[in-house]
Structures are given as structure tokens and as C-alpha cells.
Amino acid sequence: MIHEGYIKYRAQRTEGPIPDHVDWDELNRCRTELFDLKLIGMYPNGIGYGNVSIRVKASQFIISGSATGGIRDLSKEHYALVESFDLARNSVKSTGWIDASSESMSHGAVYRALPSVSAVIHIHSRRLFDFMRAGHYPETDPSIPFGTPELARAIEALALSIGAGEGLFVIAGHDEGIMAYGGSVKSALALVKAVYAKGALE
DSSP states (O other), X not given: OOOTTOOOSEEEEEOSOOOOOTTHHHHHHHHHHHHHTTSSXXXXXXXXXXXXXXXXXXXXXXXEBTTOTTOSSOOGGGEEEXXXXXXXXXXXXXXXXXXXXXXXXXXXXXXXXXXXXOEEEEEEOHHHHHHHHHTTXXXXXXXXXXXXXXXXXXXXXXXXXXXXXXXEEEOTTSTTEEEEEESSHHHHHHHHHHHHHHHHHO
């Protein structure tokens, strides 16, 4: 059963605009491209899937908002600034006109693990999910469900084990879920497009 789009953390949001970011336009174009590839979108039951983010500083980042998966062209009002997240309290503090994505803690875990990372992408694809699992790509423990502090800790540990400035892995306990990260939006997107091309050949 797909639960993407449901926020499991305690949201503490201050209404207001997100800060300007030099790479926001590129991030938003990246999201539109992923939407057109159906790697971000909405399931028939109305639940959205997939999200993108860019680091602002330290563990703060701008991320596409909750329940935006079905919208092709987003504006800044569809994004939120995650100012902090607390795994012990399962809470996310944000600023924006919309709640931050249900996967905010997963994105934050990557940023906290690897200071060289500037962008994180979360996509869904049955074909790529099965292809990557069969190909023994890195993955989280399938017993850990999405949207939980346990998953965020597992993602942080996996990102540390992968290391480097970019990586791609399966969220095995989050059906169809895949994450990519890189030192730029371009590099993270390139990882997704590369595995998309490989998966299409299978």
C-alpha cells in the first residue's frame, strides 16, 4: 500500500515566503523534467509521490511541498524551507506557505551525513525500483517504513557508507522509492537519468 504524501512527523510551520536561492530555478526545472518522466506525480488514489530539494546552509534546505505531486509546474509558493528537524521528537520545523514534504527527514539525513551534497531527489518508479533491487544497488532495510525517524537514521548511515559527493540508492521499505543526491542539481539529476536509461533497456 502506498502511503507517500501522508506526513508522519509533527509539523511546526511558520507561514511566510521561502528565501531566494541561486539554484531554485534549476531545481524547479529538474522537478518538471522528472514529472514528465512520471518519476514524480500522483497515483490514481490521489496521493502524490516524489520530491526535490536543495541545501541552503548546514542542514537547512528548500524542498517541494506536501501534496504537490500532481502539479506539473510549481512556483515558489509550492516549496518550503526546512529550518530544522529532530529525529528524537519526530518533528520538522519549516517556513513556507505549504507544509514541507512528508520525506523531509529523509532529505535532511543525507544533508547531515554528507556536507558536500547540495541537492537530493526522491522519485518513484516500479520499473526502476525492481531493476535496482535486482541489480544489488545500495538499499535501506526493507523492514523500515517510510516517513519515520528510523528510516532517516538508516538513510544517514547508508549515505555515509556510500560516501563521495553523489549517490543513488533504493528505499526498500518504501515501495517504488528511490533517492539520488549530488553536489549539484545537475549531478543528482544525471544519476537518475542514467539509471532510467539503463532500466529502460531491461
